[in-house]
Amino acid sequence: xxxPKIIDTRFRTALKRLAAAGxxxxxxxxxDTNLEIASILKKRDGNKAVMFSEVxxxxxxxxxxxxxxxxxxxxxxxxxxxxxxxxxERGMTKPLEPKVMPSAPWQENVHTKxxxxxxxxxxxxxxxxxxxxxxxxxxxxxxxxxSGTYNASYHRLQLIGPDRTAIKLDYGRHTRLAFERxxxxxxxxxxxxxxxxxxxxxxxxxxxxxxxxESADELKAAGGLIGEPLPVCKGVTQDILIPTESEIxxxxxxxxxxxxxxxxxxxxxxxxxxxxxxPVFEITSISHRNNPVYxxxxxxxxxxxxxxxxxxxxxxxxxxxxATPTVDDVDMTAGGLHRFxxxxxxxxxxxxxxxxxxxxxxxxxxxxxDLDMVIAVNNDIDIHDPVDVEYALATRMxxxxxxxxxxxxxxxxxxxxxxxxxRAKLAIDATVPxxxxxxxxRVKFQDVQIDEKRIDTHASRHLAWLGKPD
Numbered sequence: 001x002x003x004p005k006i007i008d009t010r011f012r013t014a015l016k017r018l019a020a021a022g023x024x025x026x027x028x029x030x031x032d033t034n035l036e037i038a039s040i041l042k043k044r045d046g047n048k049a050v051m052f053s054e055v056x057x058x059x060x061x062x063x064x065x066x067x068x069x070x071x072x073x074x075x076x077x078x079x080x081x082x083x084x085x086x087x088x089e090r091g092m093t094k095p096l097e098p099k100v101m102p103s104a105p106w107q108e109n110v111h112t113k114x115x116x117x118x119x120x121x122x123x124x125x126x127x128x129x130x131x132x133x134x135x136x137x138x139x140x141x142x143x144x145x146x147s148g149t150y151n152a153s154y155h156r157l158q159l160i161g162p163d164r165t166a167i168k169l170d171y172g173r174h175t176r177l178a179f180e181r182x183x184x185x186x187x188x189x190x191x192x193x194x195x196x197x198x199x200x201x202x203x204x205x206x207x208x209x210x211x212x213x214e215s216a217d218e219l220k221a222a223g224g225l226i227g228e229p230l231p232v233c234k235g236v237t238q239d240i241l242i243p244t245e246s247e248i249x250x251x252x253x254x255x256x257x258x259x260x261x262x263x264x265x266x267x268x269x270x271x272x273x274x275x276x277x278x279p280v281f282e283i284t285s286i287s288h289r290n291n292p293v294y295x296x297x298x299x300x301x302x303x304x305x306x307x308x309x310x311x312x313x314x315x316x317x318x319x320x321x322x323a324t325p326t327v328d329d330v331d332m333t334a335g336g337l338h339r340f341x342x343x344x345x346x347x348x349x350x351x352x353x354x355x356x357x358x359x360x361x362x363x364x365x366x367x368x369x370d371l372d373m374v375i376a377v378n379n380d381i382d383i384h385d386p387v388d389v390e391y392a393l394a395t396r397m398x399x400x401x402x403x404x405x406x407x408x409x410x411x412x413x414x415x416x417x418x419x420x421x422x423r424a425k426l427a428i429d430a431t432v433p434x435x436x437x438x439x440x441x442r443v444k445f446q447d448v449q450i451d452e453k454r455i456d457t458h459a460s461r462h463l464a465w466l467g468k469p470d
Contacts, residue, residue, distance in 0.1 A: 001084040003079070003083050003087060003090070004079070004083075004097040004226050004227065005224075006015060006226065006227035006228050007077065007078075007079075007227060007463060008205065009198050009199035009200040009225070009226055010198055010199075010245045011135065011196050011197060011198060011199065011245055011246070011247060011295075012245075014066070014076040014077070014199050015049075015063070015066075015076075015293075017075055017076055017077075017078050017199075017359070018049055018066070018072060018075050018076055020075075021071075021075035022048075022049075023048050023049055023071060023072050023074050023075045023076075024048060024049045024051055024063075025044070025048045025049070025050055025051070026050075026051045026052075026053060027040060027050060027051070027052050027053075028053075028054070029054060030054045030055070030056045030102065031052045031054065031055060031056060032055075032056045033055060033057070033058070033062075033122045033123065033124050033125065033133070033440070034125050035125055035126070035127070035128065036274070037052055037055070037062060037064070037124055037296065038124050038126040038127070038296075038298055040052075040221045041064040041065055041296070041298050041301060042300075042301060044065055044299055044303040045065065045068060045298070045301050046065075046068050046069050046301045047063070047065065047068070047069065047071075048065065048072065049063060049065045049068070049072055050063065050064050050065050050155065050284070051063050051293075052064075055122045055359065057122075057373065058121075058122040058399070060121065060122050060202070060292060060293070060294050061096060061293050061294070062122055062124075062293070062294045062295075062296050063196075063293050063294070063295060063296070064137075064199060064296040064298065064303070065301070065302075065303055066295065066303065067199075067202070067303050067306055067307055068301065068302040068303035068306055069302065070306075070307065073310070076199060077199065078160065081310060083244035084085070084310045085310050085313055085314040085317070085347065086314075086328060087225045088203055088207075088225060088310055088311050088314040089317070089318055090224050090225060090227070091200065091203070091204060091207075091221040091222060091223075091224035091225030091226075092207065092212060092216070092221055092224070092314070092315070092318070093224070093281075093318075095216070095217060095220035095221050095223060095224040096220055096223030096224050096226075096228065096229045096230070097220060097223070097229060098220065098222075098223060098230045098231070098241060099223075099228075099229035099230065099231050099232065100218045100231050100232055100233065100234070100241065101232065101233045101244050102232050102233065103233060103244075104231075104233045104242070104243075104244035104245075104246070105244065105245070105246075105427075106242075106244070106246045106247065106248065106249045106287050106288055106289050106292075107233075107236065107252045107287055107290045108287075108288070108289050108290045109287060109288050109289070109290065110236055110239060110285060110286075110287045111285060111286045111287070112236070112284065112285045115162065115163065115283075115286055116162035116402055117159060117162060117163065117165070117250070117283060117286060118133065118159050118162065119162075120286055121135075121195075121248065121286075121294060122294050123135055123159055123294075124136070124296050124360050126265070126266055126298060126299060126384075127266045127272075127300075129264065129266070129387045130264070130265055130266065131158070131263065131264070131275075132158055132159055132160070133158070133159045133277055134156050134157060134158050134159070134265060134299070135156070135157040135159070135165065135193065135195070135250075136156055136157075136193055136297045136298070136299055137196070137294075137295040137296050137297040138154075138155075138157065138193040138194060138195045138250070138297060139152050139153070139154060139190075139193070139195075139197055139201055139202060139205045139207075140152070140153055140154070140155050140167075140191055140193050141187055141191060141192045141193075141194060141195045141219075141239070141241075141242055141243070142175055142179075142190070142191045142192075142238060142254075143176075143178070143190070143240050143241075144177075144214075145177045145181050145182045145187065145189070146181050147215070147218075149214070149215060149216070149217045149442050150203050150217050150219040150220075150240075150241065151174040151175055151178060151214075151217075151218055152201055152205040152218035152219065153173060153174060153175050153218075154205055154206070154307075154431070155167050155168055155169060155173075155175060156158035156168050156265055156299065157193065157281060158262050158263070158265070160260050160280075163252075163279055163282065163283045163284075164260075164282055164283065165280075165281045165283070166260040166261070166278045166279070166280060166281070167254065167262075167278055167279050167280075167281045167384045168262055168263065168265075168273075168278055169278065169279060170191055171413075174214050177214065179254050179256075179279060182254075182256060183256035186214040186256065187256060188253035188255055188256050188282075189253060189256070190238040190239065190240050190251075190252075190253055191251075191252065191253070191254055191281065192235055192238060192240055192242045192249055192250065192251050192252075192401060193249065193250040193251075193281075194242065194243055194246040194248075194249055194250070195243060195246065195247055195248040195294065195295050196246060196247030196248060196292070196293060196294070196295035197243050197246040197247070198222065198226075198230065198243050198245040198246070200223070200225040200226045200230060200300075201218075201219075201222045201230070201243050202220040202307065203222075203225060203307070203311055204219070204221045204222040204225065204261075205218060206307045206308045206311045207311050207315070212315070219232060219243070221243065222243070230243060231244040231245065232244060235249075235251045235285075236251060236287055237251045237252075237284040237285040238251045238252065238253070238284065238285075239336065246288055246289075246468075247288060247292040247293055247294070247295065248286070248287070248288040248289075248292055248294065249277045249285075249286075249287045250281075250283050250285075250286055251283070251284050251285045251286075251287070251459070252278070252281055252282050252283040252284045252285070253281070253284065254281055254282075255279065255280045255281075255282055256279075257352075258267075258279070258280040258282075259277040259278060259279060259280065260277065260278060260279075260280050261276070261277055261278075261314075262276065262277070262278035263275035263276065263278075265299055266299045266300045267299050267300060267359070267414060268299060268300055268304040268305055268337060269337070269412075269414040269415070270300050270301075270302075270369050271414070271416065273414065285392050292321040302334075305337045305338040305339060306338060308332075308338055308339055309332050309338035312332050312338065312339065312368060313330050313331065313332050315367065315368065316364055316367055316368060317329070317330055318343065318468070319363060319364070319366075319367040320344065320360050320363055320364060320367070321361070323359065323363045324346075324356045324357075324359050324360040324363065325356065326347055326348060326349075326353050326356040326357065326360070327343075327344060327345070327346055327356075327360050328345040328346060328347050328379045329345040329379075329383060330342055330343065330344050330345070331343045331345075331383040331384050333386065333389075334386075335386070336372075336373065338409075339371075339412075340370060340371060340372045340373065340412070340415070341371075341372065341373045341374070341375075341376060342364060342371055342373075342374050342375070343374075343375045343376075343378045343383040343389050344357065344360055344361065344364065344375070344376045344377070344383070345377060345378075345381065345383045346360065346375060346376055346378060346379060346431060347378075347379045348378065348431070348432075348433075348434045348437065349434075350434060351434050351435065353434055354434055357376035357429055357431045358376070358404065358427065358429055360376065361374040361376055361404070361427040361429070362406075362427065365406065365425050365427075367410065369410050369411065369412075369457055370411055370412040371411075371425070372411050372415070372425050372426065373425070373426045373427075373428070374425075374426075374427050374428070375389060375392075375393070375428045376427075376428070376429050376431050377389060377392040377394075377430050377431060377435070378396075378431050378432055378440075380441075381430075381440065385443065389405045389430075392430040393430050395426060395440075396430045396431065396432055396440065397429065397430040402428060402429040402430065403426065403427070403428055404426070404427040404428075404429070405424050405425070405426055405427075406424060406425040406427070408422055408423045408424070408428075409422070409423065409424065409425045410422065411423045411425070
């Protein structure tokens with residue numbers, strides 16, 4: 001499917017597309033924000049989006065698992081996954097200055113005093129070991145105090161009071177760097193948290209690695225993805241630009257002089273994350289659309305990792321195809337949480353193509369620091385089919401010469417088998433040398449079309465001669 005010049009990525013437009021494609025299911029009857037909703041979302045993980053219309057104690061419905069599968073992502077955008085990757089690449093390479101609007105739909109209802117976030121919003125408690133309720137689907141918007149560059153990223157928020165949350169800022173993240181710069185000046189950092197925001201912002205917030213350095217502006221990248229400037233407006237209580245297409249917006253400051261114990265929380269890796277002291281987010285306003293829907297993401301759920309899959313694939317393709325002429329395609333695998341394992345498809349067209357697959361694998365590690373294992377295969381292997389990839393490992397990889405281990409490299413600190421993020425990386429060359437391609441050609445069958453009218457689902461009547469089963 002061709003990439004559109006301009007695409008409508010508004011959150012409500014995406015929900016309408018999902019509904020039209022039959023990719024939303026609704027849970028009837030009252031459901032509880034305390035453990036029940038998150039557990040249902042986990043039960044339906046990787047399937048259709050789930051809408052909870054009757055939430056115990058709240059008038060606001062909840063939707064989750066929105067972008068938890070390829071089918072959902074394609075329906076939400078209205079294009080296939082390759083088109084989504086092209087949109088993301090356009091966002092990274094052709095950013096557009098945001099367009100400032102006088103107002104926004106999320107300003108239809110504004111609370112600036114005497115509010116309680118825990119009573120206004122149906123924030124979930126996800127697992128029994130969580131110490132409280134966490135906002136997980138919000139995109140944090142901030143402006144770097146030195147450069148003025150806007151950053152959009154995901155950070156969990158633990159409710160600790162009616163107008164306060166603790167916020168988890170991992171080391172090396174751009175929001176943390178902006179916070180540390182403000183704190184060094186003795187200043188608080190203004191931020192906005194957008195819940196149920198434009199898909200372009202959801203994906204811009206998921207960017208990482210060499211293709212989105214700290215100098216890149218994610219609000220501009222969101223506009224590049226759309227194909228026209230992202231509509232933004234000034235905050236109600238904070239002097240920052242905020243995407244107009246959001247269901248709910250929390251504005252406030254990260255206090256440079258306050259910390260609060262935060263965590264643990266069931267993170268995407270499947271374990272409870274570490275707990276510790278974190279900055280305090282002091283909320284100065286809560287605003288929302290008329291009849292808003294609350295967007296929830298399970299920490300340990302497919303949506304958490306699917307949000308990065310196409311972003312990381314687009315980043316990786318851009319790097320590898322510029323560096324190595326043989327790379328056709330890449331896949332960030334589900335088993336590797338769409339973050340830690342990749343499969344690279346290469347097209348060998350001459351003897352000079354040999355070896356480039358290994359260059360590509362090493363370049364991949366440099367492009368994405370969290371990548372721990374890369375497999376290279378010839379382009380006759382379907383890299384999106386794990387069975388076909390394993391076939392290549394079983395029949396084309398010789399362990400004594402096709403494994404490359406790069407020791408003591410930087411990865412993700414959540415990987416417990418490593419040492420605070422230090423871990424070896426593994427490259428597996430499951431490609432066939434150019435001069436052996438003919439020998440490794442797989443058996444082909446004639447391409448026939450089967451007339452569905454000839455299919456008899458009652459085959460047992462044709463097997464009467466077998467007799468009745470014992």
